[in-house]
Amino acid sequence: MNVILSIAKTTIGEAIRRRVLLIILLIGVLFLVIAPGLSVLSARSSYTVLVSFTLGVIQLTSAVIAIVLTVYLLPNEVERRTIYTILSKPVYRWQFLLGKYLGAVGALGLMMALMTGILVLVFKIMQAEAGMDVVMTLARAPMMYFVQMSLLAAVAMFFSTFASPIVNFFLTGGVYLVGTLFSPVFQDIAGNNSVNAMVKTAATVIHTLVPNFAQFNVQNTIINSGSQLRSEQMYYLQMVAYAIAYVAVFLIGGMMIFDRKEV
Amino acid sequence: MNLAIETKKLTKTYKTSSGMQSVVKDLDLEVEKGEIFGFLGPNGAGKTTTIKILLGIIDGTSGEANVLGRPAGDIESHKRLSYLPEKPYYYEHMTGLEITQFYASLFGIKDKELCVNLLNRVNLGNDYNRPISQYSKGMQQRVGLAQSLLNDPELLFLDEPTGGLDPIAHIEIRDLILKFRDEGRTVFISSHELSDVERICDRVAIINKGEMVHQGRLDDLLSGGRIEVTADGVPENLADKFKGDDMTLSLRAGRLIADLPDTMSPNEMIDAIRTSGGSVVSVIPRRKRLEDLFLESVSGDNLAKGRVTGKMTDDKKADTKEEEVSS
Missing domain, CATH: 3.40.50.300 (P-loop containing nucleotide triphosphate hydrolases)
Known part of the structure; x- marks a missing residue:
């Protein structure tokens, strides 16, 4: 366990110093800060606009950070030959991969925590009358995004065991888009008995292989206070369990490929 | 074996x-x-x-x-075992000591003093608290050697x-x-x-x-080296006496330069040169080099x-x- 944590810690230290990630983070933070100014441009209520815009910024920024951070983790180690020094020590490849993944998740967590902190601050300034319960409700969305991004990082880590960073960027981005925009559609088709059997099978396969990223978005329940989840806690727990299961599948798959890979 | x-x-x-x-x-x-x-x-x-x-x-x-x-x-x-790669790269945000401690942790070693001692052993001096990005190539190589000694x-x-x-x-x-x-x-x-x-x-x-x-x-x-004998005042007819397949001789204006295999003793040639009135200037054994x-x-x-x-x-x-x- 020490080996994995050491690799994770080093990965965090390096990730939070990567300029490209810091620039993406800075752009995200900038949008969060100017969000109150932009909300006056919309005809909808300023609360609705502020919440949907800021959460959208956090989701998009986190997704870009998660992909850019993870696609380069393994290739960089090979290119700089640090992987040779590490793997010549009593370190299993799966430990190395898991350490890198946990490091990526840790760095992602730190960056998302910063954005969430700024979100809460902006909100407290703009909605001074809002109580702590409103703020806590608002903070649930970034927490679910964090689970979502941890899953996205596992997808990128899986692809990085056999694809180049550029290919991985588009593969992971593609999986994220499909899983965010089309997963509910595939889910509906897969559960619809009136459609053609082949189409249904194809939809089921895609729905199973591609994680449903859309279900981590709990923005609607925050914006529309009228729409309540039947059992909110259970829903969140299910989502976390769903993410852990997929993360495990992607990481184990990645470990199996990486174990045979000639670096 | x-x-x-x-x-x-x-x-x-x-x-x-x-x-x-x-x-x-x-x-x-x-x-x-x-x-x-x-x-x-x-x-x-x-x-x-x-x-x-x-x-x-x-x-x-x-x-x-x-x-x-x-x-x-x-x-x-x-x-x-340990390995020091060619042109090693280290995480640049870390110091020499932190890098060494990181590699130590991969062996389950938490002994900071051991890391400091090893860095001192490779003559990194007090520079181990500076970031690797400020190190010269030689200093980075020393860190590499220190990390390679962590597990004895x-x-x-x-x-x-x-x-x-x-x-x-x-x-x-x-x-x-x-x-x-x-x-x-x-x-x-x-x-x-x-x-x-x-x-x-x-x-x-x-x-x-x-x-x-x-x-x-x-x-x-690297066995099979050569011996070079140089002499002055050597008469022309002496060169003919020592001609052989594995020997080269050059004799110009009384100066003899002979190149013979180290399996052959130069004594006979030296004696002949002296007897003929010549004087030996040098006898240089040339070991075969690895480069050759x-x-x-x-x-x-x-x-x-x-x-x-x-x-x-x-x-x-x-x-x-x-x-x-x-x-």
């Missing part, structure tokens, strides 16, 4: 666009415990591939590779340990390697610095195009392509070549 490294018919083949290409072919390597072993070859000869196989980073296609009595790549043997290894793989260093750092690191042997460690060096190899290695192997060309003790491989042996070993292909020049430190080309093959 007590072997630290042993390969039998080790072969590594890659699929390329032009078909299968062997980077290492039927390599039989034997490295004895407690010796400094030089692993030589021109760029793209298969040295790095062989080291990667021995470290378990890649698998051989066929044959056998054993390190410290276990199959190459065995995690147990990794506890007893029986076997060290050093890839170009003195490459690109200034003369002082070069000498210091060479002396450190000699100390490693004195401590009973086995040192496996892959290097293009032939003068270093000749000075510190007990045995060497030279490979070319993935195949073993020479392997053995340096003294044995190396050039002989690779001549005809790499030499003709201009890939063997001077100290042969064109490492980048070596990497490119091997990576091309690997891909």
